[in-house]
Amino acid sequence: MSKQTQKEWRVAEATGFDGLKLNESAPIPEIGDKEVLVKFHGSSLNYRDLIIAKGMYPFPCKDNIVPASDGAGVVEAVGKHVHRFKKGDKVLTLFNQGHVAGSLDGYSLSTGVGGSIDGCLRQYGAYDEDGLVTMPSNLNYLEGSTLTCAGLTAWNALYGLESRKLMPGEWVLTQGTGGVSIFGVQFAKAAGARVIATTSSNEKGEKLKQLGADHVINYKEDSNWGETAKKLTGGSGVQHVIEVGGPNTVKQSLKAIAIDGVITIIGFLGGVKGDEPSFVECLNNVCTVRGVLVGSRMMFEQMNRAVSTLIGGIFGGSLKHSLILLLIDVQVEANNIKPLIDQKTFKLEEAKEAYQYMWDQKHFGKLCISIE
Numbered sequence: 001m002s003k004q005t006q007k008e009w010r011v012a013e014a015t016g017f018d019g020l021k022l023n024e025s026a027p028i029p030e031i032g033d034k035e036v037l038v039k040f041h042g043s044s045l046n047y048r049d050l051i052i053a054k055g056m057y058p059f060p061c062k063d064n065i066v067p068a069s070d071g072a073g074v075v076e077a078v079g080k081h082v083h084r085f086k087k088g089d090k091v092l093t094l095f096n097q098g099h100v101a102g103s104l105d106g107y108s109l110s111t112g113v114g115g116s117i118d119g120c121l122r123q124y125g126a127y128d129e130d131g132l133v134t135m136p137s138n139l140n141y142l143e144g145s146t147l148t149c150a151g152l153t154a155w156n157a158l159y160g161l162e163s164r165k166l167m168p169g170e171w172v173l174t175q176g177t178g179g180v181s182i183f184g185v186q187f188a189k190a191a192g193a194r195v196i197a198t199t200s201s202n203e204k205g206e207k208l209k210q211l212g213a214d215h216v217i218n219y220k221e222d223s224n225w226g227e228t229a230k231k232l233t234g235g236s237g238v239q240h241v242i243e244v245g246g247p248n249t250v251k252q253s254l255k256a257i258a259i260d261g262v263i264t265i266i267g268f269l270g271g272v273k274g275d276e277p278s279f280v281e282c283l284n285n286v287c288t289v290r291g292v293l294v295g296s297r298m299m300f301e302q303m304n305r306a307v308s309t310l311i312g313g314i315f316g317g318s319l320k321h322s323l324i325l326l327l328i329d330v331q332v333e334a335n336n337i338k339p340l341i342d343q344k345t346f347k348l349e350e351a352k353e354a355y356q357y358m359w360d361q362k363h364f365g366k367l368c369i370s371i372e
Helices: 047-053 141-145 147-159 179-190 202-211 225-232 247-256 280-284 297-309 348-359
Strands: 005-011 020-027 035-044 070-078 090-093 124-128 132-134 171-175 194-199 215-218 238-243 257-265 288-291 323-327 330-334 368-370
Touching: 005 348, 020 348, 035 090, 035 141, 035 147, 047 348, 070 124, 070 141, 070 147, 090 141, 090 147, 132 297, 141 147, 141 368, 147 179, 147 238, 147 297, 171 179, 171 247, 179 194, 179 202, 179 238, 194 202, 194 225, 202 215, 215 225, 225 247, 238 247, 247 257, 247 280, 348 368
Parallel strands: 171 194, 171 238, 194 215, 238 257, 257 288
Antiparallel strands: 005 020, 035 070, 035 124, 035 368, 070 090, 090 132, 323 330
């Protein structure tokens, strides 16, 4: 390739968004024998990216890292021992590059893109072929970029625990309107489940209903929303909670959970300190509380096969065109899923503004960055 340099962001100082620095003449990475050079066209931001830039991330991060775990692009070149991809293939990054299948271990936990391994807020990136997956053919680059973290985390929450996969007719409780929660609503409705969603505003509540939520609770108006959610199920409780708030919301999640239900903790948007219940509450409610960190490449590929088959857009498609699929041994009614992207898209050069926009919670769904 003739191009020798690229535009690239780095977290030069983890002191806030002003510590993000753009280099417009950074070198394009050279690839090894098992590596793939990806020309990025889209990326999406996660809360993790914001707190890494602010120095608030509770896990190890490499100094001067290229941020953002989520990237979608096209294969520009491959090493001589690469067999999974060829030039021209459309690909997505895997969040933990070493997590191919099964459970996380110490090594795979240390291979997070945008934290320990240079991420996607740049024009080109080099990754081991095992750290990439094929992008669903029915999505564009911005839509595809939303799957790496938020999509796969929601999928793991609902299907990652082998003995308690989501089943049709069950109840799912989601919190807020961030990327994971929105995917949770969409995946749950596609599976024929019933959804109770919480939000901070009635305007966002209406959008959640458009996505298919059966009930919406404004948690600013109802501080005891966990009990309210349980009442909406007829008193039996919800089988799955996608818990994104952290210590300040787990108490309500425990009030909502059904016997033998699963609370999947995936974030701490409400902070890492708060009025957190004791472990004995898990026993008192006879439930499972699990933490997840995104998911494996095998799980990512399962999800992508589902997304590739779920045609149309959630707003534009007609539910008359739904179909029945068999997804990882679960009957799924496909209600035309497509990733929900915020109406505002930023250019690569505007990444700092995108960070602030998301920090101010102006987004609905996933916030994307277009890369030329």
